[in-house]
Amino acid sequence: MPYIPHSEADRAAMLEVVGVRSFEELFTDVPAHARFPALNLPPPLSEMEVRREVESFAAVNLTADRPCFLGAGAYRHFVPAVVDALISRGEFFTAYTPYQPEISQGTLQAIFEYQSMICALTGMEVSNASHYDGATATAEAVIAAVNVHRMKRRKVLLSPWVHPEYRAVVRTYTQGMGLELVEDVPAGELTGLLDQNTACVVVQYPDFLGHIEDLTPLARAAHARGALLIVATNPIALGMLKPPGAMEADIVVGEGQGMGIGLNFGGPYLGFFATRMEYVRRMSGRLVGQTVDAEGKRGFVLTLSTREQHIRREKATSNICTNQGLLALAAAIYMAALGRCGLRRVAELCYHKAHYAAGRVAELPGYTVLRDRPFFNEFVVRCPRQVAELNTYLLKEHGIIGGYDLGCDYPHLEGHMLLCVTEMNTRAEIELLVAALADF
Amino acid sequence: MKLDPEARYTETHEWVRWDDNELVCGITDHAQESLSDIVYVELPEVGDEFNKGDVFGVVESVKAASDLYMPIGGRITAINEELEDAPELVNKDPYGSGWMIRFVPFDAAEFDGLMAPEAYEEFISEE
Numbered sequence: 404m405p406y407i408p409h410s411e412a413d414r415a416a417m418l419e420v421v422g423v424r425s426f427e428e429l430f431t432d433v434p435a436h437a438r439f440p441a442l443n444l445p446p447p448l449s450e451m452e453v454r455r456e457v458e459s460f461a462a463v464n465l466t467a468d469r470p471c472f473l474g475a476g477a478y479r480h481f482v483p484a485v486v487d488a489l490i491s492r493g494e495f496f497t498a499y500t501p502y503q504p505e506i507s508q509g510t511l512q513a514i515f516e517y518q519s520m521i522c523a524l525t526g527m528e529v530s531n532a533s534h535y536d537g538a539t540a541t542a543e544a545v546i547a548a549v550n551v552h553r554m555k556r557r558k559v560l561l562s563p564w565v566h567p568e569y570r571a572v573v574r575t576y577t578q579g580m581g582l583e584l585v586e587d588v589p590a591g592e593l594t595g596l597l598d599q600n601t602a603c604v605v606v607q608y609p610d611f612l613g614h615i616e617d618l619t620p621l622a623r624a625a626h627a628r629g630a631l632l633i634v635a636t637n638p639i640a641l642g643m644l645k646p647p648g649a650m651e652a653d654i655v656v657g658e659g660q661g662m663g664i665g666l667n668f669g670g671p672y673l674g675f676f677a678t679r680m681e682y683v684r685r686m687s688g689r690l691v692g693q694t695v696d697a698e699g700k701r702g703f704v705l706t707l708s709t710r711e712q713h714i715r716r717e718k719a720t721s722n723i724c725t726n727q728g729l730l731a732l733a734a735a736i737y738m739a740a741l742g743r744c745g746l747r748r749v750a751e752l753c754y755h756k757a758h759y760a761a762g763r764v765a766e767l768p769g770y771t772v773l774r775d776r777p778f779f780n781e782f783v784v785r786c787p788r789q790v791a792e793l794n795t796y797l798l799k800e801h802g803i804i805g806g807y808d809l810g811c812d813y814p815h816l817e818g819h820m821l822l823c824v825t826e827m828n829t830r831a832e833i834e835l836l837v838a839a840l841a842d843f
Numbered sequence: 844m845k846l847d848p849e850a851r852y853t854e855t856h857e858w859v860r861w862d863d864n865e866l867v868c869g870i871t872d873h874a875q876e877s878l879s880d881i882v883y884v885e886l887p888e889v890g891d892e893f894n895k896g897d898v899f900g901v902v903e904s905v906k907a908a909s910d911l912y913m914p915i916g917g918r919i920t921a922i923n924e925e926l927e928d929a930p931e932l933v934n935k936d937p938y939g940s941g942w943m944i945r946f947v948p949f950d951a952a953e954f955d956g957l958m959a960p961e962a963y964e965e966f967i968s969e970e
Binding site: 553 | 883888
C-alpha cells in the first residue's frame with residue numbers, strides 16, 4: 404500500500420495555488436501521444452512467479468566460477484569468508500560516509516585503518532577514504548595535480564599503457580578544464596615530452612600489458628621539470644613489488660577491487676588515492692583523521708572537510724564528498740586478515756602461476772608470448788587467429804573464459820590476447836587452457 | 844579590536860600599508876576574531892599579478908573558509924611562508940607576524956582610495 408500523505412483536499416489546494424484544474428493539466432507541455440502512453444505489460448505475477456522468472460534471467464549470465472584468464476583491470480581473487488561476515492554486520496552495513504563522530508567511531512576507525520594500510524601498501528604518506536573506482540581515482544589525481552600547479556600548467560601526459568577506460572574517464576572528468584591530454588606516445592618517450600607546461604605524467608604499474616618497470620627515472624625527470632608523477636597501480640602486485648612511493652611517485656591511485664571484493668559484474672568497485680602530505684589539501688574526497696576528545700581519549704573524525712565540501716563548494720576542485728565506504732571496509736578487512744605476509748603470498752602465487760602459464764603457452768606452435776620485459780600476473784600472447792574467435796572457441800568447447808582482446812583498444816595489437824593468472828587459477832586450469840589452445 | 848594607524852582598509856577586511864616601496868597586506872584583527880582559530884592560509888606565488896578585488900588566496904578557520912581579495916592591483920614580491928606551518932600567527936598578530944603578502948602596486952595612488960582606520964572602524968560598527 405503506497406503511503407501518500409496528501410489528501411484530496413490537500414491536492415486540490417496545491418493545484419489551485421499553481422493555477423491548474425487537474426493533475427493531468429500539469430503535463431500539457433508533453434506531446435499528447437507521449438503524455439500517458441499505454442504500457443503493454445504482462446499480467447501481474449505472484450512473488451513466487453516473479454522469483455522464478457528473474458532467476459531464469461540470471462541463469463543466462465556467465466559467471467566467473469569456471470577457469471577464467473580474463474583480467475585487464477578486474478581480477479578474480481579469493482575473498483576470505485571473514486570479509487563478508489564482517490561487512491554484513493548492522494553497524495557497518497552502509498555505503499555512506501558517516502558525518503557525526505559521536506555516533507560513528509567504529510566506521511571512522513575502520514576508514515582510518517583502511518587509509519593507514521593503503522599508505523603502507525603504496526609507500527605514501529596520506530590516503531583519502533576512497534573513490535568510486537580506479538578510473539575515477541585516476542581522474543581525481545589528474546585534477547589534483549593540475550591544481551597543485553594552480554591551473555598554470557595545462558599539459559597532462561598519459562601513458563598509452565594506462566588502462567584505456569581510465570584514460571576515457573580522465574577525458575570525461577577534465578572536459579572543459581582547458582587541459583591538453585597527450586596520450587599518443589610510446590611509454591619510453593614520455594620523458595622527452597615533459598616541459599614547463601606539464602602538470603603531471605600518468606603511468607600504470609604494472610601497466611595495462613602487465614609489465615613492471617622501475618619508475619624512479621621517470622619520477623626524477625618529471626620532478627626536474629616541476630611535474631608530478633601519478634601512478635595507477637594494482638594493490639595485489641604491491642604485496643611483492645616495490646611500492647610507487649619508494650620510486651618517488653607523487654600520487655598513487657588504483658583499483659582496490661582485488662582486495663576482498665568480488666568481480667560484481669563490473670561494479671561497485673573501490674578506488675584508492677594516496678599522496679604526500681605536501682599535497683594533502685589538493686586531495687579530493689573524504690579524509691578521516693585521528694584526534695583526542697575532551698577527555699584526552701583517542702577518537703576519529705572527518706578532517707580537512709571544511710574547505711572544499713561544506714563551505715567553499717563553488718570553489719571546490721572536486722565534488723566528491725563521499726567515499727565507497729562499505730568496499731573500503733572490505734579492503735581494510737582483507738588487508739588486515741592477510742597481513743603483510745599473506746599479501747606477499749597472494750602476489751607471489753599470482754606471479755609464479757602467471758609465469759608458469761606464460762612458459763607453457765610459449766611452447767605452443769603458432770603462439771608467441773611477448774616476454775622481453777618483466778611482468779606481474781598478466782602477459783601478452785600473439786595468437787594464430789582472431790582473439791574473439793579464439794575466446795568463443797575456449798568458452799563453447801572448453802568452458803574457459805579467455806583473455807582480453809587487445810585489438811579492441813590498440814589496433815596494432817590485433818590478434819594479441821592479454822592473459823591473466825591469479826592465485827585462483829589451479830595448475831589443472833592452466834593445463835586445460837594450454838591443451839585447449841593447442842587444439843585450436 | 845586593534846587597528847594599525849598606518850594601514851588602510853578594505854570592506855572585505857584586508858589591511859595594507861607601505862613598507863619601503865612595497866605594500867604589505869594581511870587581514871584585520873576584526874577579521875581574525877570573526878573567523879576564530881585559523882588553520883590554513885593559502886597564498887599566491889611570487890610573481891603572480893592581480894587586479895584590485897581579485898582573489899589572491901584563502902584563509903581557512905575551524906568555522907569557515909574565506910577568500911582573500913587584493914586591496915589594489917599589483918605584482919606579488921613575497922609571501923609569508925611562516926604561515927604554512929604557523930597559521931595561528933594571523934590570530935596572534937594580524938598586523939605583524941601574521942602578514943600575508945608583499946606586492947608592488949600598479950598604481951600607488953589607489954592606496955589613498957582605501958579606508959583610513961577611523962573609516963574602517965565606523966564601517967564595521969555599521970556592518
